[in-house]
Structures are given as C-alpha cells and as structure tokens.
Amino acid sequence: MTNLKVGGVPEHFNYPWYLTLKNKEYTEHNINLRWQDYPGGTGQMCKALREGTVDIAIVLTEGIIKDISNGNPSKIVQTFVKSPLxxxxxxxxxxxxxxxxxxxxxxxxxxxxxxxxxxxxxxxxxxxxxxxxxxxxxxxxxxxxxxxxxxxxxxxxxxxxxxxxxxxxxxxxxxxxxxxxTPWPCFVIAVRNEVLENNFDEVQKVLEIINAKTKNFKSIPDIDKTLAKRYKQKLEDIQKWLKITSWNSNKPITKNLITRIQNKMITFNVIEKKKNSSDFIKNMYL
Missing domain, CATH: 3.40.190.10 (Periplasmic binding protein-like II)
Known part of the structure; x- marks a missing residue:
C-alpha cells in the first residue's frame, strides 16, 4: 500500500475529493490516500509542500507559480478547476x-x-x-x-x-x-518532486480517479442540495456557483499557459522575472 497525503481548502471546489475518498476508490488501487484540510489556503499548502508534510496539494495557480519560482520543489501536474475564481x-x-x-x-x-x-x-x-x-x-x-x-x-x-x-x-x-x-484558471494540482520521482504511477492513478469524478460531478443527483447543506450555503448560491465553475478533465497544463500567467504576474509585480515554463510542470500523460 502506497501512502500519499493530499490537501486543499475545506471548500465546495474540493468536494469531489471527499466523494472519491468516501467511496474508497484509491484503496482499490493499493493507494492509501489521506486528506488534510488547509483553512489557511495556498500559502499554508506551499509551506507544507516545502516541508514534505503534504504530497499533493490543490492550490491556487498564482500562489504555486510564485512559490515554485521561489524554489518550492514541486511541479504542477494539471489544472484542477479551469474556470476563474x-x-x-x-x-x-x-x-x-x-x-x-x-x-x-x-x-x-x-x-x-x-x-x-x-x-x-x-x-x-x-x-x-x-x-x-x-x-x-x-x-x-x-x-x-x-x-x-x-x-x-x-x-x-x-x-x-x-x-x-x-x-x-x-x-x-x-x-x-x-x-x-482571477485572470487565469484558478486551481491546479501540485505534487512534490520527490513523490513524482518515487510514485509516478500512483500519482497518475490518483489523477485518473479524481478526473473521472469531476467530469460528471455536476450531473450527480441533488448535488446542489448536498453542497448547500454541507457548506451552509443558500441553494440558489450553490446553483450559481455550479453554473460558472468547470473542472479540468485530464488535459495536461501547457507551457504556453504557464508563460502567459508568468507574463501577467510580472506585469502585476507578483514575480520578478520569468523562468522556463518547463520548470513549473510535469506532464503525467506522455
């Protein structure tokens, strides 16, 4: 059994992870995946990736690009939520x-x-x-x-x-x-380099499972009611949120997208200089 830790904000965007964990979909493939809430958000998760206390993190695109630019030993493996936040x-x-x-x-x-x-x-x-x-x-x-x-x-x-x-x-x-x-897709999945080197196949399987869940997430019966109750939201607000939110399927994040985001972040004075876009990403679908 391979042990992996995944983390994200305790918000409705990450409910697909809860469902796959509840259904023990990773255990079926000999992966012991454990979820950790990070109420402090992307800054807290970037720190956890650096310290090795989380292996996979669902983080804001701008936050992880800035942190990888500053030396975080992780890679973006794909977009998770492709709509803006x-x-x-x-x-x-x-x-x-x-x-x-x-x-x-x-x-x-x-x-x-x-x-x-x-x-x-x-x-x-x-x-x-x-x-x-x-x-x-x-x-x-x-x-x-x-x-x-x-x-x-x-x-x-x-x-x-x-x-x-x-x-x-x-x-x-x-x-x-x-x-x-956000002027870019909002959430990406980042994985520590050490985990990618040692558990590439397992990470690939995790992505396959979560992508299958997000692909049909909106068509789950009464998902709007479930989310409204769990996250203490008005039903009409959840319905609006579902309408404007779209998840990634299984397409890798492209170097062109990373370059475009870096260009914007330089304009916004968020990062000082552009790095090679291949430094930020690992293509899991070669």
Missing amino acids: VWGIHVGAKSKFKTINDLEHATIAISRFGSGSHLMAIVNAHNQGWDVTKLKFKVIKNLEGGIEALTNGEADYFMWEHFTTKPLVDDGTFRRIDNCP
Missing part, C-alpha cells in the same frame, strides 16, 4: 468604506504572504491603477482571522472566494464592495 472584496459591516475607490490606501487582511488573498489584492490594485508598492497588509492566517480583523478594525478589507464568504455577507458580518475574478 471570483474573489469578493469585503469590508466589515460597520466600515466607513463604500466603494472600491475608497480602498486605495486601506490596510488589507491576508492569510499569508504569497497566498491568494495577498496576490489577488495586488492584482486588484493593479486593475484599479493603484501604486502596488504602497499596499499595506495585515496577516490574519485564515477566514476566521479575517472576520476578526475586519470586525475589530485591525484591517480594512479582505479578499476571499465570493461564495464561501456569501453567508457572512448575508448575515451582516461583511459587506461586499466588489468582485475580482
């Missing part, structure tokens, strides 16, 4: 800020440096024409930390996935000022 831009319920323009000099809550909430704040600032070198950040670790920081005034705004934070908007904890979609 819609980031909500949130302030506290009693905040004085009313519009996106009010936020130019405000303090941004981020889970970690290098995380999606950090990098997308830079993307948003660039989109608004702000000076990204003057952005101010407050590290708050996770969504709970974001709630606390915005409520007690330690930070002014916080970017997190639109639908995950929708219940907090509905109950008056947050006000959403705007949205900012």
Whole structure:
C-alpha cells in the first residue's frame, strides 16, 4: 500500500475529493490516500509542500507559480478547476468604506504572504491603477482571522472566494464592495518532486480517479442540495456557483499557459522575472 497525503481548502471546489475518498476508490488501487484540510489556503499548502508534510496539494495557480519560482520543489501536474475564481472584496459591516475607490490606501487582511488573498489584492490594485508598492497588509492566517480583523478594525478589507464568504455577507458580518475574478484558471494540482520521482504511477492513478469524478460531478443527483447543506450555503448560491465553475478533465497544463500567467504576474509585480515554463510542470500523460 502506497501512502500519499493530499490537501486543499475545506471548500465546495474540493468536494469531489471527499466523494472519491468516501467511496474508497484509491484503496482499490493499493493507494492509501489521506486528506488534510488547509483553512489557511495556498500559502499554508506551499509551506507544507516545502516541508514534505503534504504530497499533493490543490492550490491556487498564482500562489504555486510564485512559490515554485521561489524554489518550492514541486511541479504542477494539471489544472484542477479551469474556470476563474471570483474573489469578493469585503469590508466589515460597520466600515466607513463604500466603494472600491475608497480602498486605495486601506490596510488589507491576508492569510499569508504569497497566498491568494495577498496576490489577488495586488492584482486588484493593479486593475484599479493603484501604486502596488504602497499596499499595506495585515496577516490574519485564515477566514476566521479575517472576520476578526475586519470586525475589530485591525484591517480594512479582505479578499476571499465570493461564495464561501456569501453567508457572512448575508448575515451582516461583511459587506461586499466588489468582485475580482482571477485572470487565469484558478486551481491546479501540485505534487512534490520527490513523490513524482518515487510514485509516478500512483500519482497518475490518483489523477485518473479524481478526473473521472469531476467530469460528471455536476450531473450527480441533488448535488446542489448536498453542497448547500454541507457548506451552509443558500441553494440558489450553490446553483450559481455550479453554473460558472468547470473542472479540468485530464488535459495536461501547457507551457504556453504557464508563460502567459508568468507574463501577467510580472506585469502585476507578483514575480520578478520569468523562468522556463518547463520548470513549473510535469506532464503525467506522455
């Protein structure tokens, strides 16, 4: 039995993993796959990949590209969710800020440096024409930390996935000022180089199983009701989310896509210089 650890955010995007694990689909192929929640998001998972405490991670594209660029010994093996991620831009319920323009000099809550909430704040600032070198950040670790920081005034705004934070908007904890979609496919699957060298076939089988599940995920009977209940969402919100979300099948991520994303990230001052795109990816489908 091969032991592998997989991790991701505890959000609706990763429910297909839960289903395959619940059905023991990996065990049938002599793979003992164990899931680990990472509420701190991509920054937390990049750290875990570096430390070897997770083998496979479902991470935000921008976060892992930045971290591999900075020496993370991992490779992107494929896109997981190919549609953009819609980031909500949130302030506290009693905040004085009313519009996106009010936020130019405000303090941004981020889970970690290098995380999606950090990098997308830079993307948003660039989109608004702000000076990204003057952005101010407050590290708050996770969504709970974001709630606390915005409520007690330690930070002014916080970017997190639109639908995950929708219940907090509905109950008056947050006000959403705007949205900012990622200018690239949002989630990829990254694997530590050591695991790819030693367990290539097993990783390939894991991808085959999860891709088969995501391919037909939307057609699972009452999947909208199941997700709404599990993630404490309104049914109409889950239905909207399902409509705009699409998973990858089994196509490898291309060097051209990595190059295009790197070019954008250089424009956004997220990475300093472009590297060879083959440094970032491992094609599992040769």
